[in-house]
Amino acid sequence: ELKVEQNPLFLSMQEGKNYTIYCNYSTTSDRLYWYRQDPGKSLESLFVLLSNGAVKQEGRLMASLDTKARLSTLHITAAVHDLSATYFCAVPYFGAGSYQLTFGKGTKLSVIP
Amino acid sequence: SQTIHQWPATLVQPVGSPLSLECTVEGTSNPNLYWYRQAAGRGLQLLFYSVGIGQISSEVPQNLSASRPQDRQFILSSKKLLLSDSGFYLCAWSVLRSGNTIYFGEGSWLTVV
Numbered sequence: 001e002l003k004v005e006q007n008p009l010f011l012s013m014q015e016g017k018n019y020t021i022y023c024n025y026s027t028t029s030d031r032l033y034w035y036r037q038d039p040g041k042s043l044e045s046l047f048v049l050l051s052n053g054a055v056k057q058e059g060r061l062m063a064s065l066d067t068k069a070r071l072s073t074l075h076i077t078a079a080v081h082d083l084s085a086t087y088f089c090a091v092p093y094f095g096a097g098s099y100q101l102t103f104g105k106g107t108k109l110s111v112i113p
Numbered sequence: 114s115q116t117i118h119q120w121p122a123t124l125v126q127p128v129g130s131p132l133s134l135e136c137t138v139e140g141t142s143n144p145n146l147y148w149y150r151q152a153a154g155r156g157l158q159l160l161f162y163s164v165g166i167g168q169i170s171s172e173v174p175q176n177l178s179a180s181r182p183q184d185r186q187f188i189l190s191s192k193k194l195l196l197s198d199s200g201f202y203l204c205a206w207s208v209l210r211s212g213n214t215i216y217f218g219e220g221s222w223l224t225v226v
Contacts, residue, residue: 031213033214040222042203043203044217045216088157098162098164099207101215103157104156
């Protein structure tokens with residue numbers, strides 16, 4: 001059974017600080033996805049990491065994937081309040097002819113002034 | 114471009130009443146379709162997925178059911194709601210191509226009272 005674990009689950013950080021969210025998964029996968037969810041809203045795709053060593057950056061967020069370690073990181077640089085949201089990582093698997101994602105429990109990020 | 118619509122956005126239903134949530138996808142054909150549920154403050158749970166018309170797979174036993182009467186239409190139903198059915202329901206779609214990102218609809222907030 002595929003398990004996806006994120007840590008921390010809750011993160012409160014000051015504006016301007018840096019931090020990293022970690023996503024570990026239990027079975028082999030060559031890709032991983034990051035999503036953002038604002039309070040009361042749906043999930044928005046942030047990054048698609050498609051190979052070992054993949055690195056994607058957008059604004060103050062940078063995601064990377066190490067498939068050998070089964071680890072992805074989401075690094076936040078110089079946090080701003082607008083980044084406050086819940087961030088999910090997700091790992092795909094093919095089951096019974098269908099393509100599915102298993103999600104971590106999410107990291108709720110609060111950026112405080 | 115592809116879009117996904119989900120409705121109703123919000124509903125309050127009494128225990129024992131029926132439920133119908135509907136989702137349609139535009140701009141693509143033969144998508145994989147999904148229903149996820151997110152309980153308050155928790156992660157995402159895959160409820161159903163479908164690889165084609167009339168093909169439904171259930172991930173979790175419950176009093177919910179799903180149907181796919183048309184290629185781009187996915188319906189979540191219940192004959193008798195339980196209090197524990199309350200949550201945020203998300204329809205999603207994907208196609209088997211490079212990236213394989215799963216895209217989410219706007220979500221439906223269900224409160225069972």
